[in-house]
Amino acid sequence: MNAQAGWYVDGNTPGLERWWDGNQWTDQTRPAGAPPAGYAPATAVNPEKNGLGLASLILGIIGLLFCLMPITGFIGFILGITGLALGLAGISRCRKNKATNKKTAIAGTILSVLAVIFGIVMFFTAVDQLGNDLDQIGTDLQDYSDCINEADNLDQMNECN
Incomplete structure (x- = not known):
C-alpha cells in the first residue's frame, strides 16, 4: 500500500480508525471520525439567529x-x-x-x-x-x-x- 501516513478506517473493526505510518499499520486506534490528538472537535459557531x-x-x-x-x-x-x-x-x-x-x-x-x-x-x-x-x-x-x-x-x- 502506497498511501500517505494518516488515520484510515480499520477493516477488521467497524467504528474504529487505525494509524498508517506510511509503511505499515500501527497499534494506534481511535473512534472513527475522532479529531486528531490535541484538537478539540469542531463545533458549530452561531448556529441560529437570536x-x-x-x-x-x-x-x-x-x-x-x-x-x-x-x-x-x-x-x-x-x-x-x-x-x-x-x-x-x-x-x-x-x-x-x-x-x-x-x-x-x-x-x-x-x-x-x-x-x-x-x-x-x-x-x-x-x-x-x-x-x-x-x-x-x-x-x-x-x-x-x-x-x-x-x-x-x-x-x-x-x-x-
Whole structure:
C-alpha cells in the first residue's frame, strides 16, 4: 500500500480508525471520525439567529411607547422587565455561541432598561397627579359645602358652584 501516513478506517473493526505510518499499520486506534490528538472537535459557531434578543428589542420599544402616557406607564414597566429578562438571556446565548445578533440583544436590553426606568417614573407621576386631583376634589367639595352652609336662602344656594 502506497498511501500517505494518516488515520484510515480499520477493516477488521467497524467504528474504529487505525494509524498508517506510511509503511505499515500501527497499534494506534481511535473512534472513527475522532479529531486528531490535541484538537478539540469542531463545533458549530452561531448556529441560529437570536430570537430572544429580537423579542427584547421589540418589547423595549413597545414598553417605551407605553411610557409616553403616565396612566399606561405600568404597562411599559411590565414590558420592560420582560424585555430585560429576554435580552439578558439572548446575550447569554450569544456568549455561549448558541445564537447570533448580539448587538440586537444588547440594544433590546438597553431599551428594556429604559422602559423599566420610565415606567417607574410615569407610575409615580400618575400617582402624584391622582393625589393632586383628589386633593382638588376635596377642596372643591369643602368650598361647596361651606357655600351651602353660609347661604341664607335658596337663591344663594343656587349660586354655589
